[in-house]
Amino acid sequence: FRALGVRTIILDHHLPPEGELPPAAAIVDPWLKNSNYPFPNICGCTLAYKFACALRQDFPAELTEGFLKWQLDLVAISTVADMMEMRGENRPLVHFGLQVLKKTRRPGLSALLRLAGLKIDELGAGSLGFSVGPRLNAAGRLGDNRPVYDLLTATDPAEAERLARQIEQLNRERQELVEATLLTAEATLWRQNQASDFIYVLCGNDWPTGVIGLVAGRLAEKYYRPVVVGSQVAGKVRASVRSIGRYPVIDGLTAARARLEHFGGHRQAAGLTADVANWEVFTTELKEHARRYFAGVLPRQSLTADDFLPLAEASLELAGQISTLEPHGLGNPRPTFIVRDVQIKDAQPIGRARNHLRLTLIEGTHRLPAIGFSLAEKFLAHKSNRADAIGHLTENIWNGDRSVQFQITDFKRSGSDITEVEITDN
Numbered sequence: 001f002r003a004l005g006v007r008t009i010i011l012d013h014h015l016p017p018e019g020e021l022p023p024a025a026a027i028v029d030p031w032l033k034n035s036n037y038p039f040p041n042i043c044g045c046t047l048a049y050k051f052a053c054a055l056r057q058d059f060p061a062e063l064t065e066g067f068l069k070w071q072l073d074l075v076a077i078s079t080v081a082d083m084m085e086m087r088g089e090n091r092p093l094v095h096f097g098l099q100v101l102k103k104t105r106r107p108g109l110s111a112l113l114r115l116a117g118l119k120i121d122e123l124g125a126g127s128l129g130f131s132v133g134p135r136l137n138a139a140g141r142l143g144d145n146r147p148v149y150d151l152l153t154a155t156d157p158a159e160a161e162r163l164a165r166q167i168e169q170l171n172r173e174r175q176e177l178v179e180a181t182l183l184t185a186e187a188t189l190w191r192q193n194q195a196s197d198f199i200y201v202l203c204g205n206d207w208p209t210g211v212i213g214l215v216a217g218r219l220a221e222k223y224y225r226p227v228v229v230g231s232q233v234a235g236k237v238r239a240s241v242r243s244i245g246r247y248p249v250i251d252g253l254t255a256a257r258a259r260l261e262h263f264g265g266h267r268q269a270a271g272l273t274a275d276v277a278n279w280e281v282f283t284t285e286l287k288e289h290a291r292r293y294f295a296g297v298l299p300r301q302s303l304t305a306d307d308f309l310p311l312a313e314a315s316l317e318l319a320g321q322i323s324t325l326e327p328h329g330l331g332n333p334r335p336t337f338i339v340r341d342v343q344i345k346d347a348q349p350i351g352r353a354r355n356h357l358r359l360t361l362i363e364g365t366h367r368l369p370a371i372g373f374s375l376a377e378k379f380l381a382h383k384s385n386r387a388d389a390i391g392h393l394t395e396n397i398w399n400g401d402r403s404v405q406f407q408i409t410d411f412k413r414s415g416s417d418i419t420e421v422e423i424t425d426n
Helices: 044-055 065-069 072-081 090-101 107-115 127-140 146-155 157-192 212-223 249-255 276-293 316-323 377-382
Strands: 009-011 025-029 198-206 229-234 236-242 264-267 269-275 338-348 355-361 367-371 386-398 401-412
Touching: 009 044, 044 065, 044 072, 044 090, 072 127, 072 146, 090 127, 107 127, 107 146, 107 157, 127 146, 127 157, 127 316, 146 157, 157 212, 198 276, 212 229, 212 236, 236 249, 236 276, 249 264, 249 276, 264 386, 269 276, 269 386, 316 386, 316 401, 338 377, 355 377, 367 386
Parallel strands: 009 025, 198 229, 367 401
Antiparallel strands: 229 236, 236 269, 264 269, 338 355, 338 386, 355 367, 386 401
8 A cells, every 4th residue: 555655544453563563654553552542442343433433523524423323233243242341431332332233224234133033122242242243254254254244234125135144044054164163173172182281272274264263262161271273274374262261362372472473362362373383382382371371270160150049039120120230241241140959840941952941940939930051951961850050130021021030051969069258349
């Protein structure tokens, strides 16, 4: 662009590289060392939105307040999909972005929400992370994200419907590709790592780079370790990294940067490119960084609750009060409760794959409907009609009717050890 005499402004929300920055008329990045921006944990879409807000003083006719307001649906989707912490300005941006999304003027988004089976009045941050974001990313992961751009800018409802169906099909293909790659990656993991490693690093030949980040996330969740998944092509390795807990993967990559050609990202997710000749040394240095970070103690997943919840207190009113704390996400998790020694009744597998569980929790004369996603198999092995359960108190909306429901995230044998810790403000 400089050779053509075009002045360039760079917008980026990642940590800038060490050394000389790219030549540009201006670089806008809240992580620059000389930046005074008070909350740098924003996604690229939010950065672009803020840039547009700043340009309003120069282009008031084009960038009106109303125009900018109607862009908040994209800001909300991007903030959640890019795993930004739900703190600071991200919370109000997502909150108001969800309100805009429920009234979206984009025919493409309306069609996509309908095909995804999402009800407008039930949209929340979870819907963005688990349903909307993956669909918008699917086409790009398979090679060409142009259909998503066309979907978001479509004005004709018939064209929007066609594009939404195309993206829905691409999302199914993406899901199948992830499952196939995951099987191969899981077998590779134990050939290239030890159970005692503090971070798992694996690399395969010609794995589809569009899904390796999703595979890394699935492996990190299953084994509770930070995971790097790389794909080797023509002497280079392109890899994606996903973290667990508070381990800052970007710090690990920075510590091993001498072995990398390019890298970028944030605490929870990152990407990198390396020469195959440097991969083994990079792996060693990264694993050593993780070992030092965890102080030699392997990370162990533990479920933490905010309080115990007697079923007598599990009311629709309380669920409504909890909902005022939304939107939830990283940095602002949903309040979590433990219900102790409850009777389980009317347990039924549900869902297309019969892997979810619908049941009723009973404590004395009090009954509480409950649902557990991906818990049907575990319940069959539980072999008891009593349990301690951990989860969230939620509002269940069905055909316009509202009722209270307990969303179980896990359960175990009644009477198992539960450590209570009193937290005081200092």
